[in-house]
Amino acid sequence: MGAKVSIGDFAVMTSLSRKALRHYHDIGILEPTHIDPHTGYRFYDTSQVDHAHIIRRFRSLGMSIPDIKALLSTDDAAARADIITTHLEQMEVQLQQTRDTVGALRKLLSPVRTSTDVTLRHEPALAVWSVSDTIDVSTIDEWFGESLTTLHHAAVMASGVETAIVPGGLYDRELFLEQRGSATMFVAAPPSANPPEGVRAEVLPAAEYAVLTHPGAHDDGIDRSYGALGTYVNERLISHQGPIREHYLGGTASTSAAFTATEICWPILRTAAPSE
Incomplete structure (x- = not known):
């Protein structure tokens, strides 16, 4: 003492x-x-x-x-080290979150540029393999990864080789409006094959879309791309209340989830028949 x-x-x-x-x-x-x-x-x-x-x-x-x-x-040195290490890891996560937040705020300071690179596209009916669920927005990243993995494995099993796929997603308006709604991940159905358990074979109906390509990851300003596309559609076209469609581009055979761009497809009504 x-x-x-x-x-x-x-x-x-x-x-x-x-x-x-x-x-x-x-x-x-x-x-x-x-x-x-x-x-x-x-x-x-x-x-x-x-x-x-x-x-x-x-x-x-x-x-x-x-x-x-x-x-x-505790007098156990290992136990003390574990407590301090765990706290250090938590601080590193918080630091990265702060950096991400600062980056997002800096982007908000830059002027909003409504993209003019919007194209109109007729998507024909498409036979797909799909995985659907009713999800909360808070769990969408986990659902996205699991669904994409399921469909990638199913496609590889059907073809017998590692192959790059271009997955897509369909998202009901309720998911945006109520933060809970139906979501579907899909890939083009492999020829002459039956889907495995847990994967559904269906045909997506033909539809008309206004399409804008968002470069980069979803957490890199995709909300602004949605805002730009929605502005374009509502100022120049007739918005349709069907589900939003996305296509995930740039993935490889081994890393289908590592896509480099997202096509955002906003459903529209067109009075003239598509020329393509």
């Missing part, structure tokens, strides 16, 4: 305020060594200074109280 010091001196020695010291006492991670029964004054021991510094530093780094308790309550 060291010397007994007042809460005022201990606050100076540790850079912890009276409020913080009382809080850490109440939750049991830094208790005074003595409380005067008559005055209620709290006293600490100089041997607790290092303990207090550890708490302050880890709290300033965002470590949770339960993790700090676990860190201080």
Whole structure:
């Protein structure tokens, strides 16, 4: 044991305020060594200074109280290392999220340019293999990856060789409007083959679309591409309330999910028959 010091001196020695010291006492991670029964004054021991510094530093780094308790309550070096490593990994994730947010905000400062590279396309009826589900927007990335993997494996099994596929998706308006709705992932049906269990064979009906190609990943401003295409359609054409269609371009045989661009296909009504 060291010397007994007042809460005022201990606050100076540790850079912890009276409020913080009382809080850490109440939750049991830094208790005074003595409380005067008559005055209620709290006293600490100089041997607790290092303990207090550890708490302050880890709290300033965002470590949770339960993790700090676990860190201080164990003498196992490996257990301490695991707690610190886990917190470090969490901080790295948060740092990347902050960088992504800063990047997105910088893009919002740039002027919005409505793309004029919109084409009108007639998509003929197409025989496909598909996977459909009703999903929440919050789980769409997980569903997307799982569905694409299922269809890629099915296509490889049907053809017997690794082959690049151009997958597509259909997304009902409810998914955008209510954050929950029907989603379908599809690939062109391999010839003379039956789909495996969990994959459906169907024919997508012919439809008319206004099409804009979004370069890059979905998290790289695809919302602005949707905004540009929707503006173009509603200012120049007649929007149809059918599902939005996407085509995922640039994937390879081994990495079909690593596409480099997305064709966004907005359904429209056309009064003239397509010339193509």
